[in-house]
Amino acid sequence: MxxxxxxxxxxxxxxxxxxxxxxxxxxxxxxxxxxxxxxxxxxxxxxxxxxxxxxxxxxxxxxxxxxxxxxxxxxxxxxxxxxxxxxxxxxxxxxxxxxxxxxxxxxxxxxxxxxxxxxxxxxxxxxxxxxxxxxxxxxxxxxxxxxxxxxxxxxxxxxxxxxxxxxxxxxxxxxxxxxxxxxxxxxxxxxxxxxxxxxxxxxxxxxxxxxxxxxxxxxxxxSSLSDKSNLTPIPDVVATKPPQRVFIPLDVTQTFVTFGGPGVRRIEPDFMSAFVVNHILGGGLTSRLFREVREKRGLAYFIGERLVWMDHSSVFVGYSGTHADRAGGTVEEIERQVRHIAETGPTPQELDDAKSYVKGSQILALGTTSKLARTLLQHQLDKLPIDYLEKHDEVVDAVTLEDAKRAAARLWGDGLLTVLVGRSPVP
The missing domain is CATH 3.30.830.10 (Metalloenzyme, LuxS/M16 peptidase-like)
Structure with missing residues (x-):
């Protein structure tokens, strides 16, 4: 229930x-x-x-x-x-x-x-x-x-x-x-x-x-574990700069598209701005990509995009599945939507709706003992303060339209790294 x-x-x-x-x-x-x-x-x-x-x-x-x-x-x-x-x-x-x-x-x-x-x-x-x-x-x-x-x-x-x-x-x-x-x-x-x-x-x-x-x-x-780990040092890395496109031939009816590029790390001040604006582009059934690529044009069976952060880097990663004959139109429309939000940013209404969603999704992440424990562990791994749950909504509300526009330009201003798997490459 x-x-x-x-x-x-x-x-x-x-x-x-x-x-x-x-x-x-x-x-x-x-x-x-x-x-x-x-x-x-x-x-x-x-x-x-x-x-x-x-x-x-x-x-x-x-x-x-x-x-x-x-x-x-x-x-x-x-x-x-x-x-x-x-x-x-x-x-x-x-x-x-x-x-x-x-x-x-x-x-x-x-x-x-x-x-x-x-x-x-x-x-x-x-x-x-x-x-x-x-x-x-x-x-x-x-x-x-x-x-x-x-x-x-x-x-x-x-x-x-x-x-x-x-x-x-x-x-x-x-x-x-x-x-x-x-x-x-x-x-x-x-x-x-x-x-x-x-x-x-x-x-x-x-x-x-x-x-x-x-x-x-x-x-x-x-207490009986070793006091000190023996880890190989891992350097920070910036993801490869777009644009770039790769095709992998595979005899399947549906072409699968993965697209992305450098993201924003969790420790950076612009992280929440990037997280919010990323939801506007590809984070669910109300996102621009879902609305423009799937609903309006019927180009894709599914489409979404998310921000992925790691200890030493960050990327945004999108994914879509489409019929082989529509792969070209799908990639073209994804790139068009990415260019548009990079150049103009979100609308004020989109920003308000996204901030409301992000705050609500945080509450849903706390709905069971298991979800709470996972959230608290992630906060520790992200080096957040122990009272971050109290501060979360304030951090989200502090994202301004200018912050969101700056994050959009940073995330998508250079275009996309795109990988297609299917029968024939996109022209």
Whole structure:
């Protein structure tokens, strides 16, 4: 059942008022939102590193580690480990993106001790049993083979290769058909030793637990990790400057288009202006691209665009699917809309509507314990203050029409990097 606007607003107020920074006796820090409404606890955590820490010739290591950590730990093989999780309805998962390695824990309050202990075991003593390693490797290779016939996967992969060239961001987190077979046990264990450490750890906890109990569990779970990670330094990088167009031939009826260019980083003063104006161009069913390309002209089956920010760079990325015969008209209209907003910026009404949406979407992001925990973790990774939820609407409201016009010119003034996958190139 959907929460009512009033209940969502109440959730936002509750979050802003009660978020606390707790530090255990062992020095483990977390942001805590204590809420006893239901006997649930949601935990989100992340370590610095992610796929950028894969060896340059063995992309895919971090993804394999993420899929293997819950496949047995300590004296528990994969089957027994999952039986323990299932018996207590504990949800435990791991993931890796470009910059971070982390995961989620969901548990009932009564099962918190066992849940946190299973997380401890997974992080500190993963088994990496040969049968599990080969099963996960086979699944990863199957996904990669599928992506070779998937136009959207091919387009986004090529886009990041062009955008970041020889930077680690150009590599695919899932690896390649050449790299994944080379990954060995030493690579997996070396990744864990180098990345999973206390110095880069960020934790967000939401639910029915008090600070004292949480501190005890934090020490039990994380205190035995290495104090210091061993990360390869990653340089900042500016995305390749547009315009540029690449075509990848693939015998499919639908042509897939990915387009984008340099964005605005989260730490920059213009970020919120860029975020708001980006919504106006491509952020939903009311966006210019959706209205002009899909609704008015019927050129595309779908279209959208978003701002993507990372620790060392930022891009805007758009996507569209269209019939092969309409690919030329689709790309032409996308480029026309991009030029127009870069030259004139948004209208005052568009800006007001977008600011209202951005503020409302923030409230929707706080509607459950899991969403709250993810939001609080992201705020930490973005180096935002602990009271940012209280300040968010003020930051959005402070975006002026001139700010939005400046951001639009910066984002789209140089045009687009465009990748098309389909039967024939666009003229």
């Amino acid at each position: 959907l929460a009512s606007p009033n209940s969502l607003a109440a959730t936002s107020t509750l979050a802003a008022a009660k978020i606390k920074r707790v530090v255990s006796s062992g020095g483990i820090e977390a942001w805590l939102l204590q809420d006893a409404t239901v006997p649930l606890i949601a935990v989100e955590y992340a370590f610095g590193g992610g796929a950028t820490q894969d060896p340059s010739d063995k992309s895919g290591v971090s993804r394999m580690v993420a899929r293997l950590l819950d496949q047995g730990a300590g004296n528990l093989d994969s089957t027994t480990f999952h039986q323990r999780l299932d018996r207590r309805a504990i949800e435990l998962s791991f993931e890796s993106d470009r910059d971070h390695f982390g995961g989620s824990l969901r548990t009932l309050k009564d099962n918190k001790d066992e849940a946190f202990d299973l997380l401890r075991m997974a992080l500190t003593s993963p088994r990496f049993d040969p049968a599990d390693v080969e099963r996960i490797r086979a699944g990863q290779l199957a996904n990669l083979r599928h992506e070779l016939t998937d136009p959207s996967s091919l387009a986004i992969r090529k886009f990041y290769e062009i955008t970041f060239q020889d930077h680690p961001y150009a590599r695919q987190a899932g690896g390649t058909l050449d790299s994944v077979p080379k990954i060995n046990l030493a690579d997996l264990k070396g990744y864990v030793r180098g990345v999973i450490a206390k110095d880069t750890l960020k934790i967000a906890v939401v639910g029915d637990i008090d600070p004292e109990d949480l501190c005890k569990l934090l020490d039990c779970t994380f």
